Amino acid sequence: MILLEPNSFVLEETLLTRFNSERQDAVDITLVDFDNVIYHVQTAGEQRNLLNLSVEMKYFGEVVGYGAEDILRREYGDYLVAAASPQYQITLQFNLDQLPADRAGLARHVSMLKRNVLASSFERAFAYWESQQEGAGPLMATHYRDNEAIYVQAQHDRVTVIFSTLFKEEVDRVLGRVFLQEFVDARRQVSIQNAPQVHYSSREPPLEIRHLPGLRQDESVGYVSFVLFPRHFATPEAREKSISQIQLFRDYLHYHIKCAKAYMHSRMRTRVKEFLKVINRAKPERVTAAAEKRTATGRYFRPQFRQPTSPQAVEGEW
Numbered sequence: 001m002i003l004l005e006p007n008s009f010v011l012e013e014t015l016l017t018r019f020n021s022e023r024q025d026a027v028d029i030t031l032v033d034f035d036n037v038i039y040h041v042q043t044a045g046e047q048r049n050l051l052n053l054s055v056e057m058k059y060f061g062e063v064v065g066y067g068a069e070d071i072l073r074r075e076y077g078d079y080l081v082a083a084a085s086p087q088y089q090i091t092l093q094f095n096l097d098q099l100p101a102d103r104a105g106l107a108r109h110v111s112m113l114k115r116n117v118l119a120s121s122f123e124r125a126f127a128y129w130e131s132q133q134e135g136a137g138p139l140m141a142t143h144y145r146d147n148e149a150i151y152v153q154a155q156h157d158r159v160t161v162i163f164s165t166l167f168k169e170e171v172d173r174v175l176g177r178v179f180l181q182e183f184v185d186a187r188r189q190v191s192i193q194n195a196p197q198v199h200y201s202s203r204e205p206p207l208e209i210r211h212l213p214g215l216r217q218d219e220s221v222g223y224v225s226f227v228l229f230p231r232h233f234a235t236p237e238a239r240e241k242s243i244s245q246i247q248l249f250r251d252y253l254h255y256h257i258k259c260a261k262a263y264m265h266s267r268m269r270t271r272v273k274e275f276l277k278v279i280n281r282a283k284p285e286r287v288t289a290a291a292e293k294r295t296a297t298g299r300y301f302r303p304q305f306r307q308p309t310s311p312q313a314v315e316g317e318w
Helices: 009-020 060-064 068-076 103-111 113-118 120-130 170-186 236-247 249-282 311-317
Strands: 028-033 037-044 047-056 090-095 140-145 148-154 159-166 197-201 221-228
Touching (some): 009 028, 009 037, 009 047, 060 068, 060 113, 060 140, 068 113, 068 120, 090 113, 113 120, 120 140, 120 159, 120 236, 159 249, 170 197, 170 221, 170 249, 221 236, 221 249, 236 249
Antiparallel strands (some): 028 037, 037 047, 047 090, 159 221, 197 221
């Protein structure tokens, strides 16, 4: 199975094209990313040397409470400006005449914007763990999709991440259950015992969020819990890797469900074609009047061939 990249590839390519372009033409491009995130790349009016990137995130109001604005100032402080429109929550502005030498690195770093904003609840949970406080930390919920959310809660020895995801079709529920069971079984292998614990429930919410109001408890919703231990976030490298990979779990799961359905459909179409070939070969051939022979009396004559039983019989006939 492939792993999805944490950055927006189409945004990276769009920005890199504008950064490397010798002509400063007017630009007005709208891009869409996972989780209903919208990017709007546009030149600033008549000043074509200024390129604005506006971002719309419906869940930005929630992650602000977890320190998202501090992360934006830390990662993109030199490019942050006031929002260009009430529709957008984040706006970055680039002066095409004063770009750094590593333009490819800048384009990739900006394409990680959604990942960095969603990382706010994870970073706060890791900070709570580092403080060595007793008891469980605050439960941080991010409703990043309609009727779906990510819940993060820190304890003194672990960080629990819970995904609520919807399966709109019965086939998706069956395939999703198979994929999630593979996560549980794969952790038993010696080579990947360092993976986090995975728990899945199809209707009943986990204990950490069972007290929250308005949770759906029917066959169309599933809850997946990841238990991160200190080895997953003790070092800065492990922390960044864990955040990047676990954020994309929902997209990773549904992407492979769609790929599995497409593969099964292609195999079924191939099998149907083979069955049609067999049926066509089984149809008896019709004998037309032009192909039949007549005797001297005018009757139709159909030659019948007798299978000889032995070589001696063939010689006797001759």
